[in-house]
Amino acid sequence: MKIFDSHVHLDLMMGEDILRMAWGGVEAAMVPSPHLMKGLFQPGSLFELWEKTLDYIVKYAASMGVDTYVGIAVPFYGIAADKWQECLDKMPEYLKEERVVCVGEIGLDVANDHEKWLMREQIAMANDFDMPLIVHGPTPREPQVRDVTADMIQVLKEEKFPLDRAVLDHTGKNTLQARFDSGCVTGLSICYDKLTAEEAAEIVEENEALRDKIIVGSELGYGGGGHLSVVKAAWAMKHDGMPESEIERVTWDNPRRVFGLA
Numbered sequence: 001m002k003i004f005d006s007h008v009h010l011d012l013m014m015g016e017d018i019l020r021m022a023w024g025g026v027e028a029a030m031v032p033s034p035h036l037m038k039g040l041f042q043p044g045s046l047f048e049l050w051e052k053t054l055d056y057i058v059k060y061a062a063s064m065g066v067d068t069y070v071g072i073a074v075p076f077y078g079i080a081a082d083k084w085q086e087c088l089d090k091m092p093e094y095l096k097e098e099r100v101v102c103v104g105e106i107g108l109d110v111a112n113d114h115e116k117w118l119m120r121e122q123i124a125m126a127n128d129f130d131m132p133l134i135v136h137g138p139t140p141r142e143p144q145v146r147d148v149t150a151d152m153i154q155v156l157k158e159e160k161f162p163l164d165r166a167v168l169d170h171t172g173k174n175t176l177q178a179r180f181d182s183g184c185v186t187g188l189s190i191c192y193d194k195l196t197a198e199e200a201a202e203i204v205e206e207n208e209a210l211r212d213k214i215i216v217g218s219e220l221g222y223g224g225g226g227h228l229s230v231v232k233a234a235w236a237m238k239h240d241g242m243p244e245s246e247i248e249r250v251t252w253d254n255p256r257r258v259f260g261l262a
């Protein structure tokens, strides 16, 4: 069974875990820029992170059999005040790199003015470069999640971004319907604070008509076997009797189409 992990921070993981993903059938992966840098950084640190991902992580994962693509975005937290524009100005250079196939993860956590401004700026860039988007939202248990999910969709609409090219990641059960109704792609994030592998499998099984709009990712990829999240979900779907061709629609065909690789 072919698996494309559609959102995984390989740069935060141990090499052995990447190898285990490959053993489990993960043949390709999307590594987005993180939505926050833990600390307060100057733009140079962000550019080094982008370069490390493109120059090293892509090759390192390839050495274990995982064909890796990259999303570039300016994180909403962790850049020193007044340095955001400098980061945005540098982004186009990186968006031209061969392995960069989307803008992301952009998005909102609390939907303040700064987050919305940064989201709009980067949607404009995705429009200019004709690229899809990975959109981050609050985790399912954060109290603002329903309101902010609506805000995310509203901003995408106001910026006239083609919604079938926007992946709304970090889906929990409580915002699933809003995401389906939006016309965006729903990213099922299997991670300790979002969905379990069994819950993700169940959502795929129960929503046959929407299956072209679902992709699956393991998000942080660490902690509690998180690197095997998508492998476990695919196993659960198979165990529940789904044919491999149907499973591969969400684990392979859809992410390849959404990221312009098919």
Ligand SMILES: [Zn+2]
Residues within 6 Å of the ligand: 007, 009, 032, 034, 035, 105, 219, 220
């Ligand atoms: Zn992420």
